[in-house]
Structure formats: C-alpha cells, structure tokens
Amino acid sequence: MPNTILHKAGTRGHADHGWLNSYHSFSFANYHDPARVHFGALRVLNDDTVAPGRGFGKHPHDNMEIISIPLEGDLQHEDSMGNTAIIRNGDIQAMSAGTGIFHSEFNKNKDLPVKFLQIWLFPDKKNVAPRYSQVTLKAEDRHNRLQEIVSPEKTNGQPGVSINQEAWFSMGKFDKDFTTEYQLKKKGDGVYAFVLKGDIEVQGEALNERDGFGIWNTDQISVRANSQDAELLLMEVPMTF
C-alpha cells in the first residue's frame, strides 16, 4: 500500500522580502518546520518570484545538486567557474556545487518579474568537482506526455540535465482528461509531485496549483489532468541515501 504525504500550497513557508517573494515547500532560511525538512533526497523546493532588476548577489553553495526551472521571465546566472547564462521558460539548469562554488542569480528584465523553481537534492557523493549545465527542451515533447528533464550522471545521454544523484525529474503539460502512468525507475524510490499549473489528480489525490504530494512504497503512479493545460513536475528520488 503506497505511503503518501500532502503539502497544500497554502501550508508552505513564505517569506516576502519585497524584491523576493518565496514559498518554501521544505524548511529553509527562517521557515523551520521539523515535520517538513525533506522528502528523501529532495531537500529544498523553493517557488521564487524576483522583482525586475533584482536578485541574489554572489553567494556560495557546496555539496548540493541545484536545479533551477524558470517558469516566467529571464534569470541571469553567473558563477565562479566562469559560466554566464540566461535561463528562461523551457530551459533547465543544473549545478553540482560539490567542493564549493559561488554564484549570483538576477532578474535580467527591468520591467518584468522572474518566476522560477529552485530545487536542491542531497548528492550521492560529496565533494565532487563543481559543474554547471543548461539545456533548452522542446515544449512539444512534454505535451500530453512526461518529458524527462533531469537524470543521474550515469544515464547521461538523455535530453535533460544530469546530476550526481540517482534521481529523475519529469515534466508534462496536459489537455483536460489526459491520463498517464509514471513507472518508477528504482525500487525504494519515492516521487514528489508538484503541480505547476491547473488541477491534476495524482494517485487519486486531487491537487491544485502549487500543491505538493509525496508518494512512496509504490511502483507506479497514476496521473489525470482535471483542467486544460495543467502542468506537472514529478521528482523521483531515493528515500534513503
């Protein structure tokens, strides 16, 4: 029998700094809830909106796999490895912080906010050499199907980005009443579903925009779109690591 945990959108931690409006699915910064620290190797799921021209100045990371998924607008990234990039909706960015890097993230536009998800996973190996990667994926490849956007380093060759953790992320945008099944890749993994837009039923649980739903002790997960253009992110992660 699958185990589940439901995190409704309104129960997330919230911090509004003016230039940054951030919702935290798991404990982060000043949001501390001992019952919401991580889901398996998934440690951070932040839903950020940054004001025009503003952003995070140079700051460090280490020993985290950091995935950024822009939802609206343009995010400018610069890091201590010399990478400079702009990522926008349709792009996926992965940064293996490893032994340590510094980076900055700014809203490139002076007249529009930028909205993005920042997702951190514990790595399966500490102190690796830092690494950056970014891809642009075709929107049509996730229309009425689950498009794999993140996979482990060992299965490199997939269209998305790869990370130092046995985790797979998929995204989809669905017509109303579309149904599909997600088959987990590894026994013992769990899947954290996050609704980006619309209404989606996951394993029988009716979810709304920005709801999170964790499921484990199962081999497959059913998905049904209850609204037109519903968008879903599925994150399969090891539950023990």
Added chain:
Amino acid sequence: MKDLNILAVCAHGEILETIVRLVNGHPGWRAVGATDTEQTIRMLEASEYDIILLGSGLDAESEVNLAGMCRKLRPQMKIVYHFGGGSGLLANEILGALAADNA
C-alpha cells in the same frame, strides 16, 4: 542566556567565512572556523563548543575520523553535517540539532 558556541569546519576558506558570518549574525549564536582536521582538533582541545558543523572539503575517511575524535574529546557536543555552503539550510540544521536534544 548563554550563547551557543559553534565550531564550523570547511576546507573552502571563502565559504567558511560565509558560514561563520551567517552564524554570527544570528542572535545568541557565536561561530569560529577551522579549515582542516588538525586545526579542528587543536581548537577542540583548547575550547568547548556546543555544536560542530562539518561542511565541505573533508574526504569521507577524514570526516569519519574527525567525528570519532569529536565524540572522544567533546562527548556532549552535537555534530551537524552542514550542506549548502552557508545557505538557507544552515539555521535549520542548527535548530534541528537543538530540537533533537530537546526531544
């Protein structure tokens, strides 16, 4: 109320500075840093700490050995494995360690 004394260990000097600054910015928390095992042990022998934060840069074997030394030298001290390099996880990791003690 007594300050919480924290020893942060991280081989990356700039990140260590960030971690120490962030901890010292928290009311009631005081941090000092060490960049390698030898320095850490000298500091543990010289002073008492409530928490040791083990950050990046130590290889797995060194980390295990250091944790063992910590338990021997300062058995009451909490060992916290810090991830993120002085990120938004830091305060939660420390609060989590304190809560575990109170559970």
